[in-house]
Amino acid sequence: MHIKPIGMRNIKTAISVMICMSLSYVFNREYIFYAVIASIIAMQSSVSDSFKTGKNRMLGTVMGAVFGMIFAFISPGNIIFCGIGVILIIYICDYLGWKKSVVISCIVFLGIMINLNGRSPVIYSMNRIIDTFMGIGVAVIINYFISPPKHGNKLHREYILTLDRVFIIVEDRFCFNNFLDLKSMDTEIKKLEEALKLYVSEFRINKIGYSGEKIKIMLDVFKEIYMHMKIIDSFENIYALNNENKQKLEKLFKCTLEQKNISKVSNEIDIVFNYHAHKILENLYILKSN
Numbered sequence: 129m130h131i132k133p134i135g136m137r138n139i140k141t142a143i144s145v146m147i148c149m150s151l152s153y154v155f156n157r158e159y160i161f162y163a164v165i166a167s168i169i170a171m172q173s174s175v176s177d178s179f180k181t182g183k184n185r186m187l188g189t190v191m192g193a194v195f196g197m198i199f200a201f202i203s204p205g206n207i208i209f210c211g212i213g214v215i216l217i218i219y220i221c222d223y224l225g226w227k228k229s230v231v232i233s234c235i236v237f238l239g240i241m242i243n244l245n246g247r248s249p250v251i252y253s254m255n256r257i258i259d260t261f262m263g264i265g266v267a268v269i270i271n272y273f274i275s276p277p278k279h280g281n282k283l284h285r286e287y288i289l290t291l292d293r294v295f296i297i298v299e300d301r302f303c304f305n306n307f308l309d310l311k312s313m314d315t316e317i318k319k320l321e322e323a324l325k326l327y328v329s330e331f332r333i334n335k336i337g338y339s340g341e342k343i344k345i346m347l348d349v350f351k352e353i354y355m356h357m358k359i360i361d362s363f364e365n366i367y368a369l370n371n372e373n374k375q376k377l378e379k380l381f382k383c384t385l386e387q388k389n390i391s392k393v394s395n396e397i398d399i400v401f402n403y404h405a406h407k408i409l410e411n412l413y414i415l416k417s418n
Contacts, residue, residue, distance in 0.1 A: 136275045141171045143274065144267045151262060159259050166263025171271060174279060176329035178271045182264035188229030189260040191217060192236025193253040200240055200249035213237050279327040286323040287343055290316040291415060294353055298408060301360065302369075303383040308361045310354070317350050346418060349411045356404040356411075368398040369405065376409045380416070 144167040152160040166189075170182040195217055199209045214234050221230045240253055293316045300306040324347060328340050369377070374385055 137171065137173060140270050140274055141168055141267075144168070144171055144263075144270045147266050147270070148263050151266070152259075157255075157259060157262075159255055162256060163259040163263040163266075166260045167267040168263075170264045170267035174326055174329065175268065175272050175276060176326070178268045182268055184226070184228040185232050185260060186264060187226050188221070188232035189236050189257055191221065191226070191229065192233040192238075193240065193256050195233075196237040196240025197249045197253040199237075200244055200253075204241055204244045204249070206241075210238060210241050213241065279323070283320075283323045283327045283340065283343060286316070286320040287346065290320045290350055291346075294350060294415070295412065297357065298353070298412060299381045299383070301357070302377050302405070303381050303385065308357065310357060310361060313354055313357070317347070317354060320347060320350070342418070346415065349414055353408050353411045356408045359404050360401070360408070363397070363401055368401075370402050373402055373405045373409060376413075377405075380409065380412060 145164050148163040148167045149160055151157070152163055157163065166182075166185060169185055170178050172178045172181050195213050199206070199213050203209050214237065217233050217237055218230055221227065221233055226233075236256055240249065240256070244252060290313075293313050297309055297313050301308050320343075324340055324343050327343075369385070377383070378385060
């Protein structure tokens with residue numbers, strides 16, 4: 129049985145937890161648990177995702193702490209106030225576009241309302257904010273400096289996979305008249321798009337590597353080929369190819385097309401078919417030249 133090795137995200141999460149616990153002991157923090165939880169949640173597969181997750185948790189914590197402090201001053205643990213607070217928090221977070229902060233905001237609010245046990249609402253709320261900020265800060269720093277994810281390598285790998293898939297499917301359709309596996313092409317294009325988004329978000333943070341503009345252009349080329357291939361797929365047969373498309377196909381794929389599939393373009397369907405074939409080949413040559 130193959131045993132999967134421990135990943136760096138796993139190790140970095142453990143390091144973040146240990147550092148948060150150490151800092152909590154050094155600064156005599158009472159609520160170690162909250163700092164540790166924040167560091168675990170903020171440790172994501174990319175630095176940019178760590179920032180985003182940390183930001184959402186920080187916004188939610190501040191929102192919940194402020195409402196918790198205000199309502200706890202009036203009547204801590206009051207059942208009706210707990211319900212009203214939750215309604216207000218969800219409404220305000222939704223209005224501000226902080227949907228990913230709703231859950232943590234409500235948890236922090238209810239934590240303050242229910243768990244005060246005679247402690248000062250101000251001090252308790254501030255401690256929750258400080259501990260959360262510490263956990264997020266540790267996670268982001270660890271993720272940034274210790275073995276940061278190599279998204280450039282992943283992007284290049286996804287580009288090569290998409291390139292191969294596109295050429296294989298086009299060759300199968302025109303040279304061998306095989307069934308089009310457009311779903312696999314669409315899947316590869318979407319994977320490449322996600323890898324590009326992740327890479328670009330990382331590039332904005334560390335400015336290392338290239339901006340990904342070339343891949344953006346190639347992604348648009350892939351999408352255009354996919355669109356034309358879907359139209360081609362709607363044709364039941366290979367229709368008459370004109371000489372220009374025939375020569376380009378044979379040169380590109382080093383194949384010899386059967387004469388029965390090559391004839392004089394004589395009707396509207398042939399013209400439409402050749403238009404989309406021309407566009408596909410045009411884009412394939414763009415990919416090949418890059």
